[in-house]
Amino acid sequence: MLARRGIRIGEDDLTHAVMGLFRYLPPQLWFQEFLRELRKRNPSASSMLEISSSPKVSLWPSYQVPEQWRRSFWRPRPRGAQRPIPKGTICPDALIETDRWVMMVESEYSRDLDAEQLFQQFAICAREYREREFFLLLINKALIRPCFCGVHSERLNKPEALIGPQNSLEEFISKSCTFSLGLRFSEEEVKERLLWANWQSIQGMLANLAFDSKGVFSDIPRSVQEMIERMREDVCALLESQGLIPIGFDAAGYMSELSVHSNIIPQLPVVSPVVKTLSDLEIDANEIPKWQNVFRYCCDP
Numbered sequence: 001m002l003a004r005r006g007i008r009i010g011e012d013d014l015t016h017a018v019m020g021l022f023r024y025l026p027p028q029l030w031f032q033e034f035l036r037e038l039r040k041r042n043p044s045a046s047s048m049l050e051i052s053s054s055p056k057v058s059l060w061p062s063y064q065v066p067e068q069w070r071r072s073f074w075r076p077r078p079r080g081a082q083r084p085i086p087k088g089t090i091c092p093d094a095l096i097e098t099d100r101w102v103m104m105v106e107s108e109y110s111r112d113l114d115a116e117q118l119f120q121q122f123a124i125c126a127r128e129y130r131e132r133e134f135f136l137l138l139i140n141k142a143l144i145r146p147c148f149c150g151v152h153s154e155r156l157n158k159p160e161a162l163i164g165p166q167n168s169l170e171e172f173i174s175k176s177c178t179f180s181l182g183l184r185f186s187e188e189e190v191k192e193r194l195l196w197a198n199w200q201s202i203q204g205m206l207a208n209l210a211f212d213s214k215g216v217f218s219d220i221p222r223s224v225q226e227m228i229e230r231m232r233e234d235v236c237a238l239l240e241s242q243g244l245i246p247i248g249f250d251a252a253g254y255m256s257e258l259s260v261h262s263n264i265i266p267q268l269p270v271v272s273p274v275v276k277t278l279s280d281l282e283i284d285a286n287e288i289p290k291w292q293n294v295f296r297y298c299c300d301p
Helices: 011-024 027-041 067-072 115-128 169-181 187-193 199-207 222-241 251-256 262-267 285-299
Strands: 056-059 094-097 101-107 133-140 194-198
Touching: 011 056, 011 094, 011 101, 011 199, 011 222, 027 194, 027 199, 067 169, 101 115, 115 133, 115 169, 133 187, 133 199, 169 187, 169 194, 187 194, 194 199, 199 222
Parallel strands: 101 133, 133 194
Antiparallel strands: 056 094, 094 101
C-alpha cells in the first residue's frame, strides 16, 4: 500500500505514483481520458491536444541549460549567500511525448506554483522541442487555474520585466522569456501551452477508468491485470488519504453520516460551500482530524 499513516507525502511521491502508473498502464486505458481532463480545464489548448500516437512517459528527465541562459536561470538563494547561483540543469518532474507534441510536467503539493521555475521549464521546452508542439503542465491542489504569478520580477533579477505579484502567470513567463532570453511568446501563446490540472481531478479520472474485460485489458496476462488493478487502487488511495479527491466525490456522502456537537463547531473550517447547513450532520470529535484535509480542499477559495 502506498498510503500509510504517519508517512509524510510530498510532490515527488505523488509524481512517482501517478506518472509511474501511467508508464505501466496500456495507453488505451488512460491516455484519452487524461487528455479529456486537460481539454476540459484548458480550452485554449484543446485543438492542439490530439491523440496522434502512443505516449511515452519519463520521470525526472534532465536538460542542460545553455551557457548564455545560466545567469537568467537562478537557483533559490542559499542561506547566507549574497546572490543566487546560476543554474546548469533543469529537471521537470515528468515528460509525456507523442510523435506530434511533448508535455513537460511540473508537480506541486506544498505550494501552488513557483513562477520562476515554470518560466525556466517553459523556455527549455521551447528550445529543446522547437520542431514539435510543446506544452508545460502544472499539477497542484488548487481548485482553479492559477491567476497570479505571486512574485516581483525585480527580486528575481528581472527589473526590466516590470512584473508584480498581481500580474498573471502568463505575463510573467512571456516577459521573462522576452527580456531575459530573447524568446518572444505573447501571453496568448503562453496560455495555449501552459496547461493546468489538479490532483483531485486526476484522482477522479483514475478512480473512474473503465478496465473493460472484453477490450485491450483482456489481452494482458491475468497476473499483470491484477498488478495494474492493485497499482490503480493504491494510487487512488494515496491521493484520497491526502484529501485530494474531486469535490462531490463521496465527500457529501461521507459528511452526511457524521454528527456535529455544538462545542466543537468553532473548531471546524467553514464548510458552507459544500453543505448548506450543519444542522442535520453529526461529527464526533475524534473524526475531525480525519476530515480536516477534505474540508480545507473543498472550501479554499
